[in-house]
Amino acid sequence: MQRYFVKNEQITEKTIKILAEDAHHISRVMRMKPGERIICCSEDGQTALCEIQEITDDLCFVSIVEWIDEDKELPIFVTIAQGLPKGDKLELIIQKGTEMGASCFLPFFASRSVVKWDEKKGRKKVERFEKIAKEAAEQSHRTRVPVIKDPIDFKKLLLDSVNYTYKIVAYEEDAKRGEKRNLSSILQKVAPGDSLLAVIGPEGGLTEEEISKLCDNGFITCSLGQRILRTETAPLYILAAVSYHTELLG
Amino acid sequence: MQRYFVKNEQITEKTIKILAEDAHHISRVMRMKPGERIICCSEDGQTALCEIQEITDDLCFVSIVEWIDEDKELPIFVTIAQGLPKGDKLELIIQKGTEMGASCFLPFFASRSVVKWDEKKGRKKVERFEKIAKEAAEQSHRTRVPVIKDPIDFKKLLLDSVNYTYKIVAYEEDAKRGEKRNLSSILQKVAPGDSLLAVIGPEGGLTEEEISKLCDNGFITCSLGQRILRTETAPLYILAAVSYHTELLG
Numbered sequence: 001m002q003r004y005f006v007k008n009e010q011i012t013e014k015t016i017k018i019l020a021e022d023a024h025h026i027s028r029v030m031r032m033k034p035g036e037r038i039i040c041c042s043e044d045g046q047t048a049l050c051e052i053q054e055i056t057d058d059l060c061f062v063s064i065v066e067w068i069d070e071d072k073e074l075p076i077f078v079t080i081a082q083g084l085p086k087g088d089k090l091e092l093i094i095q096k097g098t099e100m101g102a103s104c105f106l107p108f109f110a111s112r113s114v115v116k117w118d119e120k121k122g123r124k125k126v127e128r129f130e131k132i133a134k135e136a137a138e139q140s141h142r143t144r145v146p147v148i149k150d151p152i153d154f155k156k157l158l159l160d161s162v163n164y165t166y167k168i169v170a171y172e173e174d175a176k177r178g179e180k181r182n183l184s185s186i187l188q189k190v191a192p193g194d195s196l197l198a199v200i201g202p203e204g205g206l207t208e209e210e211i212s213k214l215c216d217n218g219f220i221t222c223s224l225g226q227r228i229l230r231t232e233t234a235p236l237y238i239l240a241a242v243s244y245h246t247e248l249l250g
Numbered sequence: 251m252q253r254y255f256v257k258n259e260q261i262t263e264k265t266i267k268i269l270a271e272d273a274h275h276i277s278r279v280m281r282m283k284p285g286e287r288i289i290c291c292s293e294d295g296q297t298a299l300c301e302i303q304e305i306t307d308d309l310c311f312v313s314i315v316e317w318i319d320e321d322k323e324l325p326i327f328v329t330i331a332q333g334l335p336k337g338d339k340l341e342l343i344i345q346k347g348t349e350m351g352a353s354c355f356l357p358f359f360a361s362r363s364v365v366k367w368d369e370k371k372g373r374k375k376v377e378r379f380e381k382i383a384k385e386a387a388e389q390s391h392r393t394r395v396p397v398i399k400d401p402i403d404f405k406k407l408l409l410d411s412v413n414y415t416y417k418i419v420a421y422e423e424d425a426k427r428g429e430k431r432n433l434s435s436i437l438q439k440v441a442p443g444d445s446l447l448a449v450i451g452p453e454g455g456l457t458e459e460e461i462s463k464l465c466d467n468g469f470i471t472c473s474l475g476q477r478i479l480r481t482e483t484a485p486l487y488i489l490a491a492v493s494y495h496t497e498l499l500g
Binding site: 071139184224226230248 | 322486
């Protein structure tokens with residue numbers, strides 16, 4: 001069933017008002033009629049089965065049939081702290097990472113990030129990322145849209161990292177040395193509601209200095225299998241491993 | 251260290267002859283000189299540390315310093331049987347799937363595949379896929395380049411499936427129903443050298459009829475976590491789960 005994310009202010013006790021692009025999507029793209037049903041997800045991850053009552057091109061009123069109990073989110077909160085990569089790789093990471101269950105994307109300026117970030121254009125970019133995340137969350141039947149943060153510098157990343165239960169950094173030297181246990185030993189310890197901050201370097205990786213500062217701040221380095229993954233592949237590996245370990249492993 | 255895949259016929263007892271694009275890459279892109287070292291991988295996955303002896307724009311002779319024992323491949327052979335997707339998604343699947351360790355990519359015409367496949371242009375496409383796989387294998391430090399097959403029809407897929415130790419199919423209805431154990435119960439059984447055939451539907455998924463025929467032929471349906479993944483995301487999840495379970499899980 002088609003699914004839409006709505007702000008809490010759009011929800012009353014018995015109805016939900018759907019606006020602008022989403023209303024247009026329901027009326028023009030999906031060509032739905034009164035009586036047909038959709039799913040609405042609130043900002044705090046509540047899910048309602050709804051029935052369309054009235055619909056115009058840019059406004060749609062639905063009645064709440066029932067609140068349903070859905071379990072679509074990873075049991076732990078995963079934040080992908082991504083060293084700013086080139087080109088449109090961050091879009092790929094956000095789209096695929098949202099499908100795979102990430103809670104938050106936190107881009108940061110790494111020593112080897114070569115991309116320029118213009119304050120004004122940057123705001124537009126983040127808005128575009130938010131749209132990609134919302135669409136991917138709808139498509140993958142999630143109940144929450146991941147948060148996209150504005151890029152921060154490395155110092156701020158270290159400061160913010162105190163807020164997480166577990167902190168890892170993907171490190172290709174670990175893969176080369178054959179380190180194999182760090183990721184799984186953390187995933188064996190995590191409990192529902194814990195938070196995991198996963199740092200991934202940009203193209204060219206993190207510098208020795210960055211790795212050593214992360215380790216000084218409680219990060220564990222880990223390999224992601226025996227091969228060297230591109231910067232945009234590493235976060236997807238981590239999210240799949242978290243899902244596999246916490247959702248599927250008996 | 252830079253790595254190149256060579257055919258067995260390019261290798262003699264003590265030297266390797268590197269040709270065409272690879273030689274050009276060494277001389278012009280990497281600007282390497284005699285005395286510098288590279289890694290060469292043979293067709294059967296043997297790895298040699300080599301030293302450049304002579305180099306021109308399209309030919310490079312290297313001497314074999316030593317054969318080294320590298321363990322970069324997944325312990326099981328994973329074939330990704332992908333329902334032909336739209337646009338350039340197959341390129342993404344092949345590039346990322348190669349980094350994550352796939353042995354073979356086997357595209358097939360699913361009922362809901364909408365893409366047209368022209369015999370002549372198709373051959374060129376497969377050649378392009380082979381190039382993408384070779385470059386991704388070099389970049390990710392693998393010792394083998396995955397095999398790219400020409401697309402086959404669904405009947406042929408069923409016939410070919412008898413050659414694999416385990417056969418799974420990603421099934422989104424399983425995700426919706428909350429099935430959680432099938433993938434991990436198979437990965438708990440696999441032994442080094444086993445082969446796994448993983449079938450993934452195109453956009454829109456596989457039909458009920460296709461799923462039922464696969465099950466009649468010994469395939470196990472499985473969910474990939476609690477969310478619905480796009481066709482190009484599912485194979486990456488499966489490969490990451492295989493790597494995590496067989497390489498990292500203690």
